Every structure is written in structure tokens, then in C-alpha cells.
Amino acid sequence: RKEVEQDPGPFNVPEGATVAFNCTYSNSASQSFFWYRQDCRKEPKLLMSVYSSGNEDGRFTAQLNRASQYISLLIRDSKLSDSATYLCVVNQAGTALIFGKGTTLSVSS
Amino acid sequence: DAGVIQSPRHEVTEMGQEVTLRCKPISGHDYLFWYRQTMMRGLELLIYFNNNVPIDDSGMPEDRFSAKMPNASFSTLKIQPSEPRDSAVYFCASSQSKQGSGNQPQHFGDGTRLSIL
Numbered sequence: 001r002k003e004v005e006q007d008p009g010p011f012n013v014p015e016g017a018t019v020a021f022n023c024t025y026s027n028s029a030s031q032s033f034f035w036y037r038q039d040c041r042k043e044p045k046l047l048m049s050v051y052s053s054g055n056e057d058g059r060f061t062a063q064l065n066r067a068s069q070y071i072s073l074l075i076r077d078s079k080l081s082d083s084a085t086y087l088c089v090v091n092q093a094g095t096a097l098i099f100g101k102g103t104t105l106s107v108s109s
Numbered sequence: 110d111a112g113v114i115q116s117p118r119h120e121v122t123e124m125g126q127e128v129t130l131r132c133k134p135i136s137g138h139d140y141l142f143w144y145r146q147t148m149m150r151g152l153e154l155l156i157y158f159n160n161n162v163p164i165d166d167s168g169m170p171e172d173r174f175s176a177k178m179p180n181a182s183f184s185t186l187k188i189q190p191s192e193p194r195d196s197a198v199y200f201c202a203s204s205q206s207k208q209g210s211g212n213q214p215q216h217f218g219d220g221t222r223l224s225i226l
Contacts, residue, residue, distance in 0.1 A: 034214075043200055043217035044152065087152065096142060096165060097215065101151035 003027060004100035006088050012106045017078045021103045023071040023088030033064055035073050036087040038102065044087055047073075078107045111135070113218035115201050121224045127189040130221045133182055134203030142215060143176055143186050144200040152200070158184065191225045198222050 006023045013019050025033075033050035048055065050062040050071055061074040071088055088100035114133040122128060134141045142157040156166040161178045169176070173192070178184040188195055202215040 043220055045217070046214035096154050096157050098154075099144075099152040 003098045004088055004090055006086075006100040006103045008101060008103060010104040010106050012108065013078055015078055015080060015107055015109050017107075018074065018076045019078055019105060020075075021073045021086055021088075021105075023073075023100055025069050025071070025088075025090045025098075027090070027092060028066075028069060029092045030069075030090040032091050033062075033071050034089040034097075035060075035062060035071075036089055036099070038085045038087060040084075044099075047086070075105075078105075080107050080109060083107045113201055113203050113216050115199075115218035115221055117221055118219060119222045119224075121226065122191060123226050124192055125190045126225075127187065128191045128195075128223060128225075130186040130199050130201075130223070132184045132186070132201030132218060134184070134201070135216055136182070138203035138205050138216070139181075140204045140206065140215075141178060141184050142202040142204075143184070144202065144217075146198045146200060146220075147196075155186070193225045196223055196225050 004025050011019055035047040036044040037047040038044040048057050048060060048062055050064045052064055054063045059076045063072045073086060075082055083106050085102040085104045087102045089097050091097045113135055116131045139160050143155040144152050145155055146152045153168055155168045156176045157164055158178045161181060174188055176186045198220045200217050200220045202217045204215045
């Protein structure tokens with residue numbers, strides 16, 4: 001079983017749609033969780049951290065369910081500029097980041 | 110502010126040749142990471158350094174790969190001899206702390222697109 005698993009997509013949605021991505025992780029000792037965004041032929045960039053109580057940043061909402069070892073990212077009112085690959089990332093204390101393979105989102109007009 | 114700087118941006122070479130990838134981390138960052146990204150395997154950590162010392166090289170695929178960090182502002186990843194299956198995008202990233210002990214993000218360079226013919 002892979003350490004971090006994501007549905008690769010692609011998710012094809014119209015502008016204004018709400019879309020949700022899910023991610024599961026295998027190591028229950030994981031302590032920190034993040035979503036990174038990667039544009040085509042570009043480097044990954046931190047989108048947001050994921051906190052146990054859930055957190056929101058504008059149109060983006062991240063949720064964590066430790067019992068189910070499940071992380072989600074919700075994007076409301078999708079924009080064309082949201083088209084990218086979204087990487088789920090976890091790590092344990094004392095280790096480096098483990099990246100999922102990413103979920104590709106395509107927003108069309 | 111200058112970000113993580115990698116060179117070259119693109120490298121095309123024949124199998125068997127030595128390849129050297131270079132990275133300059135963000136000044137003040139004490140962690141440096143080398144990753145490899147392919148469609149099949151996604152983003153994989155190869156090795157990381159803390160204060161110029163290699164901490165975990167378990168991701169280095171085999172002895173053909175080596176990495177050094179002679180000082181706080183420079184690191185190299187070397188492949189010798191190179192093989193076609195080494196073709197990938199290689200990213201260098203740096204951070205002020207190992208992400209997880211605090212929410213310090215890893216900053217990635219633009220990557221080196223390596224093609225081994």
C-alpha cells in the first residue's frame with residue numbers, strides 16, 4: 001500500500017463549480033499534513049497546511065480525519081486559474097515529506 | 110528575494126555520461142532536499158541535508174547516484190554513469206526547518222529536466 005494515495009483524476013469542472021479532492025495516508029504516526037499545488041511544468045508550491053480542526057483559506061477548505069487517516073481539499077467557486085495538480089503531503093516528526101502523486105484539476109469556461 | 114536556484118534547467122545527454130545537477134538553497138535555510146519526479150512514480154525524495162550533513166539518503170536509487178553539500182549555499186547531485194531510466198525532473202528544495210516540527214514550507218527550485226538518450 002502506498003504511503004499517500006490520491007485519485008489521479010483528471011477532474012474536469014466548469015467555472016464556478018465546487019470540487020473536492022481526497023487523500024488517504026497509511027502511517028498513523030503522521031503528524032503534519034499539507035496540500036501543495038503544482039502547475040504544468042512548474043515546481044510544487046505550498047497551498048495550505050491542514051489542521052486537525054479543519055481550516056479555510058478563501059475558497060479553499062482543508063479537512064483532516066485522523067481516525068480514518070483521510071485528508072480532503074474543497075475548492076469552491078472554481079476559477080480557470082485553479083487548473084493544476086494538487087499534491088497531498090504528509091510527514092511524521094523527524095522525517096521528510098511524503099508526497100502523493102497528485103490529483104489533476106481542469107477548470108473550463 | 111532569490112528563491113532556490115537550480116542549474117541546468119534542461120540537460121540532454123547520452124547514456125553512460127556523467128551528469129551533475131546543481132542547487133543553491135535560499136540563504137538562511139538549513140535543510141536541503143533533492144527530489145525526482147516522474148509520471149509513474151510521482152515526486153520521490155532522494156536525499157536531504159541538515160546543516161550540510163546528509164541525514165537520510167535511503168531514497169537514492171543506487172550507487173550511481175551521489176549528492177554532496179560542501180557548504181550552506183551549494184549542493185550537487187551526480188549520476189555516474191547515467192542511464193535512460195534516470196530521465197526525470199529533478200527538484201531541489203530548501204526550508205528553515207524540517208516541515209512537521211513547524212509549518213515552515215519547503216521552497217522548490219524550478220527543477221532540472223533530464224533526458225538520457
